[in-house]
Amino acid sequence: MLMCNRLALGAFAALLTMVSVAIGADDPPPYASATEAYRQGVKALKSGRPATALPALEYAALRGVLGAQVKLARAYASGREVPKDDAKAFSYFEQIADQQADISPSSPIAKYAAEAFVALGQYYLDGIPSRPLAANPSYAVDLFRHAASYFGNAEAQYRLARLYMNGTGVEKNVGLAVNWLAIAAKKQHAASQATLGEILWRGQDVRERRARGLALIILAHENALANGKEPQWIGALYKEAFGNADQPTRKDAKALLPELGGVKAKSVLPAAKPKPAEMLAMPAGEQADEPGTPSSDAAVDTGAPAPAPIGLSVGFGTGTGTEPGGLKP
Numbered sequence: 001m002l003m004c005n006r007l008a009l010g011a012f013a014a015l016l017t018m019v020s021v022a023i024g025a026d027d028p029p030p031y032a033s034a035t036e037a038y039r040q041g042v043k044a045l046k047s048g049r050p051a052t053a054l055p056a057l058e059y060a061a062l063r064g065v066l067g068a069q070v071k072l073a074r075a076y077a078s079g080r081e082v083p084k085d086d087a088k089a090f091s092y093f094e095q096i097a098d099q100q101a102d103i104s105p106s107s108p109i110a111k112y113a114a115e116a117f118v119a120l121g122q123y124y125l126d127g128i129p130s131r132p133l134a135a136n137p138s139y140a141v142d143l144f145r146h147a148a149s150y151f152g153n154a155e156a157q158y159r160l161a162r163l164y165m166n167g168t169g170v171e172k173n174v175g176l177a178v179n180w181l182a183i184a185a186k187k188q189h190a191a192s193q194a195t196l197g198e199i200l201w202r203g204q205d206v207r208e209r210r211a212r213g214l215a216l217i218i219l220a221h222e223n224a225l226a227n228g229k230e231p232q233w234i235g236a237l238y239k240e241a242f243g244n245a246d247q248p249t250r251k252d253a254k255a256l257l258p259e260l261g262g263v264k265a266k267s268v269l270p271a272a273k274p275k276p277a278e279m280l281a282m283p284a285g286e287q288a289d290e291p292g293t294p295s296s297d298a299a300v301d302t303g304a305p306a307p308a309p310i311g312l313s314v315g316f317g318t319g320t321g322t323e324p325g326g327l328k329p
Contacts, residue, residue: 030055030059031056031059031060034059034060034063034064034065034068035060035065035281037056037057037059037060037063037065037068038056038057038060038065038067038068038071038281039281040052040053040056041053041054041055041056041057041059041060041068041071042057042067042071044056045057045071045075045081050081050082053081054072054082057071057072058072061092061095064099065280065281066096066099066100066109066112066280067280067281069092069095069096070092070096070112070115070280072088072089072092073089073092073093073096073116073119074089075089076088076089076092077089077093077119085130086123086128086130086131087128087130087131087133089119090119090120090123090128090131090133093115093116093119093120093123094116094120096112096113096115096116097113097116097117097120097143100112100113100116101113101117101146105150105151105152109280110151111151111153112280113151114147114151114152114153114156115153117143117144117146117147117151117153117156118143118144118147118153118155118156118159120143121140121141121143121144121147121156121159122140122159124136124137124139124140124143125137125140125163125168125169136169137163137168137169137170138169138170139169140163140169141160141163141168141169141170144156144159144160144163145160148160148180154183154184154187154189154192155184155189157180157181157183157184157189157192158180158181158184158189158191158192158195160180161176161177161178161180161181161184161192161195162177162195164176164177164180165177174204174205174206178196178199178206181195181196181199182196185216185260186261188219188223188261188263189223190219190220190221190223190224190227190230190231190234191220191231191234192220193216193217193219193220193223194216194217194220194221194224194233194234194237194238196213196216197212197213197214197215197216197217197219197220197237197241198213198217198237198241199213200212200213200216201213201214201217201241210245210249211249211252211253211256212253212256213241214241214242214245214249214250214253215252215253215254215256215257215260216260217237217238217241217242218238218242218253218254218257219257219260219261219262219263220234220237220238221234221235221238222263223263226263
């Protein structure tokens with residue numbers, strides 16, 4: 001049976017131990033509000049004062065301010081602004097996922113919930129010796145699947161596809177891997193385009209389609225450059241495929257580019273009330289109603305039926321294994 005309570009158990013107690021400011025029963029609160037603590041923490045972090053930023057952000061995070069939880073999770077995961085600490089990053093991502101598991105995919109803050117699921121999935125895939133957290137690939141599959149199916153997150157769809165390709169934590173299924181890659185590739189996810197393109201280019205477990213494979217590799221190369229940094233493996237794949245393609249194949253590939261969506265353009269989101277930044281600064285119990293306009297990564301756009309929304313603390317991972325089918329990349 002899948003572990004359904006790993007994300008919820010102990011999260012609150014773990015956060016209590018991370019709060020740096022001890023508050024006595026008769027002491028006045030150190031901040032005017034949780035929201036104000038969040039704002040002070042963000043300002044201090046941006047100005048390179050982590051010793052001031054961390055207590056403020058921890059105070060806000062403990063009181064349910066999503067923005068503070070996100071800031072701390074990212075900071076500890078990356079190690080750029082504070083010393084890298086995967087155990088602390090896991091705890092904050094865990095809290096975000098547990099609180100936001102069944103938030104509407106059309107909410108402007110749903111992307112932060114999806115990000116938490118993806119991060120937790122990778123932690124369960126790799127394990128965290130310092131926590132300690134043992135690697136659990138099958139549970140990682142479930143976390144990626146929730147972010148991929150319910151939230152329509154392209155990164156989760158890509159990582160889930162890789163697990164199906166390799167048979168890691170799940171029975172190997174190249175067909176499902178290709179379908180998940182195709183869904184993410186339609187969203188101009190560069191790694192998905194490159195991986196799917198290579199499969200088609202080389203004819204790996206599928207019928208070889210060199211022109212379409214090359215077209216996807218070209219798009220992956222251009223989208224990666226547009227994002228500011230191209231992973232080395234995508235650049236190497238592009239050079240190999242384009243360099244080895246004959247002129248007719250190159251011509252056919254270029255003709256397919258419009259059909260495959262072209263290079264990703266910057267999306268302009270409609271105005272929403274309240275704005276996502278404002279919602280991030282609100283404690284969880286004070287968040288306003290969610291707008292009804294779906295985002296580009298909402299579940300309705302995934303190509304797969306969404307599983308029933310269910311919070312992690314009440315049984316996430318029990319029977320939500322919906323997979324896409326019938327797609328032809």
